[in-house]
Amino acid sequence: MxxxxxxxxxxxxxxxxxxxxxxxxxxxxxxxxxxxxxxxxxxxxxxxxxxxxxxxxxxxxxxxxxxxxxxxxxxxxxxxxxxxxxxxxxxxxxxxxxxxxxxxxxxxxxxxxxxxxxxxxxxxxxxxxxxxxxxxxxxxxxxxxxxxxxxxxxxxxxxxxxxxxxxxxxxxxxxxxxxxxxxxxxxxxxxxxxxxxxxxxxxxxxxxxxxxxxxxxxxxxYDEEDWADTGSYKRGDKFRITYTGTFPLLCSPENFLKGYALAVKENERLKEVGEILMVGSFKRKDQADFNSFPYPELLRVEPPKPLKEAIRLQVISDVNLLVISSAGKNQVVTGKLFEYMRSGRPILALAPEGPAREIILKSRMGIVVDPDDIQGIKEAILKLFRDWETDALYVNPPEGFVEQFxxxxxxxxxxxxxxxxx
Structure with missing residues (x-):
């Protein structure tokens, strides 16, 4: 052939x-x-x-x-x-x-x-x-x-x-x-x-x-070779949520940041140990969302990394963030989802009804919230944070589920x- x-x-x-x-x-x-x-x-x-x-x-x-x-x-x-x-x-x-x-x-x-x-x-x-x-x-x-x-x-x-x-x-x-x-x-x-x-x-x-x-x-x-020599997860002093990549058109970090701000108001310990890491190439709208976040000391924005380094950041993160817009993107099952699944850390997915949402739910690897539900985003962040504080932040996918991809x-x-x- x-x-x-x-x-x-x-x-x-x-x-x-x-x-x-x-x-x-x-x-x-x-x-x-x-x-x-x-x-x-x-x-x-x-x-x-x-x-x-x-x-x-x-x-x-x-x-x-x-x-x-x-x-x-x-x-x-x-x-x-x-x-x-x-x-x-x-x-x-x-x-x-x-x-x-x-x-x-x-x-x-x-x-x-x-x-x-x-x-x-x-x-x-x-x-x-x-x-x-x-x-x-x-x-x-x-x-x-x-x-x-x-x-x-x-x-x-x-x-x-x-x-x-x-x-x-x-x-x-x-x-x-x-x-x-x-x-x-x-x-x-x-x-x-x-x-x-x-x-x-x-x-x-x-x-x-x-x-x-x-x-x-x-x-x-995902390509299994990409995970060679990327290290392993160890719980640190900071509760880190990581996003790697870009936000496509009609997609932004705005609602996640609003939900996170509400979570900080409800549990001020996030001010001490919370951390958001955004790694990628971002639009002007995304930069404006970052600038308007009321807790800039909790937010790190870094330029794009080589694929190997981006995967390493996923592997060592406490939670990986996935954002799929409710405006026209519910058709897509982004490759980032499979990277996150292979990295083995819990996923906070802001995703509308669609195939990506279904895969995450079947994988038992995270929490799925509608991308426009700011209160739901806040509750998901607080739950993940409670699990992190009690050393209960882990995933347990069905046997062979991730490997099929x-x-x-x-x-x-x-x-x-x-x-x-x-």
Whole structure:
């Protein structure tokens, strides 16, 4: 089995977007699949870099092509000289799904060359971004026997915040063009994967041409090797709640901080031994929430860490915080959830009804509160704090529950599905 594995986000780009592709590509390689990764060679304006991730993918064959004109605007050049680039980015965002659209110009020719030189059974594309499906559709026209795999980490038309921010007319036009592009490109995909049942149901309901047997769920999971040499938990003098990562659009720490402030008012001992650690790249809105927190001495905000260090912080934390917005994100089962589960510490999850909430409840690894229930958040913090004070803060998941999300176990399921198409 030979797979051309297209993914826009890949090391050294860091943060959440590349993690699923890293885990899956590495696991497929370990299981003997012949895989060629096709990705971008420039930063595309992505500010979250983690060069340490390059070590994880050094055993894979990685081919890179540039994404023309989509690097970040330079601070060293006059803004006026960069107007054409700015207009190009804006145009691609409205008419062509996303500003990464230009990658198709180089990705298609490189993919075409790879397929011509050696037989490829499957072309895989990880989204978002969604625009590279144009490349897979064109490849399907030239090589009709190849099976195209679409892996939807998020819903295209319900991607949180994408049509809700900024100019209303621009958002409406963007939605109409994106809907048109999706209709044109979806018919060229043979096998569909996604990260959660709601996204699968959305696409099956929207497109009758997609058969239920074509659409499969592979959760994000975790890579066991990431936990080597990350230490172990030891109760310290501080009751620490840790958040690692970023807050996506329509998601913020505001309600958690409000709940924590109420908890401090009710139990002032939290002033002495409480600690909140926020590690990541945060939006202006998040920074404003941090600045308005009434107990700044309890809050530490640190810049993004390499993945290994972020996991170590999860392992040694008393509680790990998960925040999923009630506005459009209930479809998603974020990879952070599986990292937290593997780290083995209690999870405080602010999550609406949806698959992430269900998994946490089944795992018996934490407390789940509606993200808009500030009183409920306060009560959850106080309960976790009482358990910490009495040395009763631990988790007891069902046997084998966490292990089912190991990336190798998920990759085996992925391979079994693909073998039906050979």
């Amino acid at each position: 030979r797979i051309l594995f297209m993914t826009y986000f890949y090391p050294p780009l860091g943060g959440i977007p590349p993690q699923r592709s890293i885990r899956l590509s590495r696991a497929l390689k370990r299981l003997g699949v012949d895989i060629v990764v096709l990705t971008t060679s420039n930063r595309q304006g992505w500010t979250d870099l983690d060069p340490s991730l390059l070590e994880k993918v050094k055993s894979l064959q990685v081919v890179r092509t540039p994404s023309p004109g989509t690097d970040a605007l330079s601070k060293k050049r006059p803004l006026l000289t960069q107007v054409p680039k700015l207009l190009l980015i804006k145009l691609m965002n409205v008419l062509f799904m996303d500003y990464m659209f230009a990658w198709n110009f180089t990705a298609f020719f490189k993919a075409f060359s790879i397929i011509r030189k050696s037989k490829v059974d499957f072309v895989y594309n990880s989204t978002p971004p969604f625009s590279p499906f144009l490349t897979t559709a064109l490849l399907k026209l030239f090589f009709p026997k190849i099976k195209v795999i679409g892996d939807f980490r998020d819903s295209f038309l319900k991607y949180p915040g994408i049509f809700e921010t900024g100019n209303r007319l621009k958002n409406r036009l963007r939605y109409l063009f994106c809907r048109l592009w999706e209709r044109l490109l979806i018919r060229h995909i043979d096998i569909f994967f996604t990260v959660s049942p709601p996204i699968r149901e959305e696409y099956l309901n929207r497109y009758t041409l997609i058969k239920p047997g074509q659409f499969h769920i592979i959760y994000n999971g 190991n990336s190798c176990a998920l990759a085996k399921k992925f391979i079994e599905i693909l073998e039906r198409y050979l």
